[in-house]
Amino acid sequence: MxxxxxxxxxxxxxxxxxxxxxxxxxxxxxxxxxxxxxxxxxxxxxxxxxxxxxxxxxxxxxxxxxxxxxxxxxxxxxxxxxxxxxxxxxxxxxxxxxxxxxxxxxxxxxxxxxxxxxxxxxxxxxxxxxxxxxxxxxxxxxxxxxxxxxxxxxxxxxxxxxxxxxxxxxxxxxxxxxxxxxxxxxxxxxxxxxxxxxxxxxxxxxxxxxxxxxxxxxxxxxxxxxxxxxxxxxxxxxxxxxxxxxxxxxxxxxxxxxxxxERPMSGRARGGLGWFGVAPGTPGGAIAARSMLYWFRDRRHLVNLLVVPVAAAVTVVPLLIAGVPPEIVALVPVPFAALFLGWLPHNDLAYDSTALWMHIASATRGIADRLGRLVPVLLVGVPLLAVAVPVAISFHGRWAMLPALAGVSVCLFLSGLGLSSISSVAAPYAVSRPGESPFQHPQRTGAGGAISQGVVMIGAIILSAPTLWWAWIALTDDIAAAETALWGGLAIGGGVLVVGLIVGSAVFERSGGRLMEFAEST
Structure with a gap:
């Protein structure tokens, strides 16, 4: 045989x-x-x-x-x-x-x-x-x-x-x-x-x-x-x-x-479903799959993603002109990218337009909506930061700073996601409609959009202040603080994300009528 x-x-x-x-x-x-x-x-x-x-x-x-x-x-x-x-x-x-x-x-x-x-x-x-x-x-x-x-x-x-x-x-x-x-x-x-x-x-x-x-x-x-x-x-x-x-x-x-x-093969029945064939058959999985399609096919989302590396790179130029040592400048772009990545979904719900009625009409739980919408950002942000952090440290030249930079980046990223989970459902503002130019923005009668953007970005920085301080101590005084920055960043960022998901879920479930009115009027 x-x-x-x-x-x-x-x-x-x-x-x-x-x-x-x-x-x-x-x-x-x-x-x-x-x-x-x-x-x-x-x-x-x-x-x-x-x-x-x-x-x-x-x-x-x-x-x-x-x-x-x-x-x-x-x-x-x-x-x-x-x-x-x-x-x-x-x-x-x-x-x-x-x-x-x-x-x-x-x-x-x-x-x-x-x-x-x-x-x-x-x-x-x-x-x-x-x-x-x-x-x-x-x-x-x-x-x-x-x-x-x-x-x-x-x-x-x-x-x-x-x-x-x-x-x-x-x-x-x-x-x-x-x-x-x-x-x-x-x-x-x-x-x-x-x-x-x-x-x-x-x-x-x-x-x-x-x-x-x-x-x-x-x-x-x-x-x-x-x-x-x-x-x-x-x-x-x-x-x-x-x-x-x-x-x-x-x-x-x-x-x-x-x-x-042998179980009957269901591959043909699921064939051609793309992300829907990969995601779990749950409300959160369906929302995650739909969000993946939007984020990687909708020009409005693609433009937002392209802004992240550009914004991070732009921060390098004025620092170099001001005479900041290059090894210090090398540590700056990654935290900025993490901050912008966490800020991106702060108005994610507004991009659904009238498709939002499916979530509300089917009585989707708030936690499923909040988690599902974060999947694309996590899928982009985690690999990007995992690659960018060691590359930045290699330019910096001091590998003992790796835990500090990782802690700061993770804290800014997760804190931004947590605040965005609240902002996108509590204070959405009008954006360009599907098919329109991503650079075309509708006129607004109030300053709600600017306030929502600022609260998420500034709030993430304030909540990450302890981690930033520990990282600064590790850079200038005691390198042992790098470990504190890492674990502190994970704890603070993770805590803000959990609280943001809980609060955002509660607001979503209690604001169905208001959200439908917003979707129909924008």
Whole structure:
């Protein structure tokens, strides 16, 4: 049975090079790019032979953990069918235990795992140059590749059972955003380090943590054994336990697939729904999906989003002209961007025009409306700040200020969102109608719009004043205040957001008639 399944797997790999000319060209181009990336990664790893052991360990553990996590997440997002799906063998009446074992072993034969294996070989060469015994480094590499393979098997099985009809290009976009949130800040931080010197304490602590987790344990094993670290046995036990645990989960998945009736596929019924097919089937999910469509297609919202980077960049020029040191100026644009991002939805309800009647007529709860409308801003703001904060710190040059800048940015962002959740329902003001120029504003008889804008922006700054003060102390006097700024910013911003959602929800539920009158008259 094993030999037959292996032949089928090899035939499928070769069959990928067959088909029409366009398909073959795309496949070959993809393989060429993947090969080039593998060669580049192999060469980059080999350069670690001349760096200190601690540096090589940090790079390999971080890189290995990221690759392993990718094997766990990618199958949950991608929409490709699993060629080794156990249900394909259901008609042959094969024993479930041997089938689970065979599909797990044959799953090692794949292009992504071949890339990981090549990089693992480079890791073995690196550890050999650092004096690590060859059997130890080989065992670590084999455990790492096996962990990736089992994670891919389990993730594909879970996706096939539960997530197949929920995956879409929108969900793939969320995955890309999540990758950017994690990879870009880490990449900026790692590239800023002077690798010939000692690894920073914070990075060493992160490596120590990853060394005893399923993601990093196999990759940290060689360095731990060579250093005589007692944690080496923990890494070995975690790596072996992870593979054994994933094997049991895979056996359960095979058992379930072969003994339960497959659910009717609802993918066609949900096809073409875009964000509505991704969002939960709840009032809040529907409002979030509709808000996503508005924010990324309505010119009025797009113009508001474009204002954020422009406004943040404009703040740099007068400061530089005034003679402020560039390393200080580098810290200014990100908090301004966070403030504007939190301020953006302060009048979000007014952009609904007459569509607001759907929420009120269906007795939508206020919390569903308030939360749903914040989803687009969060989806834009969180990745933007996650990337911008480490980039700004890299220009500043003092990484100890990272917690302070993050705390200030988060506090301004969340405080703005909390106040906007109240403002947009308590004091909406007229805006340009759908289809009109986003730069065309209707005439107003009062100053309600200016007051609403000012209250949200100034209020967010006032509420964030303690965090700003702690950050200033960290910059000018005591760097220990940076941690206080981080946790203080999270607490203040999170508290304002929660209070804003509660108050805004109550106002929404009690002001249905007034809001309908506003929507019909603007």
């Amino acid at each position: 094993a030999a037959h399944v292996l032949r089928l797997r090899l035939a499928l790999l070769v069959g990928a090079l067959r088909g029409d000319a366009r398909h073959v060209a795309r496949t070959i181009a993809g393989l060429v790019l993947l090969t080039a990336a593998t060669v580049l990664g192999f060469w980059a790893l080999l350069t670690l032979r001349d760096v200190p052991t601690e540096t090589a360990e940090a790079v390999i553990v971080f890189g290995g953990a990221a690759v392993t996590g990718g094997f766990a997440l990618a199958p949950l997002i991608a929409s490709a069918d699993d060629p080794l799906d156990p249900r394909r063998f259901a008609t042959f009446g094969l024993p479930r235990g041997p089938l689970a074992a065979v599909t797990a072993v044959v799953g090692l034969v794949s292009v992504p795992l071949a890339v990981v294996a090549a990089l693992a070989v480079a890791g073995v060469v690196v550890w050999d140059a650092h004096g690590v015994a060859l059997p130890v480094s080989v065992i670590g590499a084999l455990l790492g590749v096996a962990t990736c393979a089992m994670l891919a098997r389990v993730s594909m099985g879970l996706a096939a059972m539960f997530l197949r009809e929920r995956r879409s290009r929108e969900l793939s976009g969320l995955f890309v955003i999540a990758v950017l949130v994690v990879v870009v800040p880490v990449g900026v931080f790692l590239t800023s380090l002077e690798w010939r010197r000692a690894v920073p304490t914070q990075l060493s602590e992160a490596v120590d943590i990853l060394a005893v987790t399923p993601l990093g344990a196999p990759w940290a094993l060689p360095a731990r054994v060579a250093a005589g670290d007692p944690a080496a046995w923990q890494s070995l036990l975690v790596a072996l336990g992870t593979i054994a645990g994933l094997g049991l989960v895979w056996w359960w998945i095979v058992e379930r697939m072969l003994t339960t009736t």
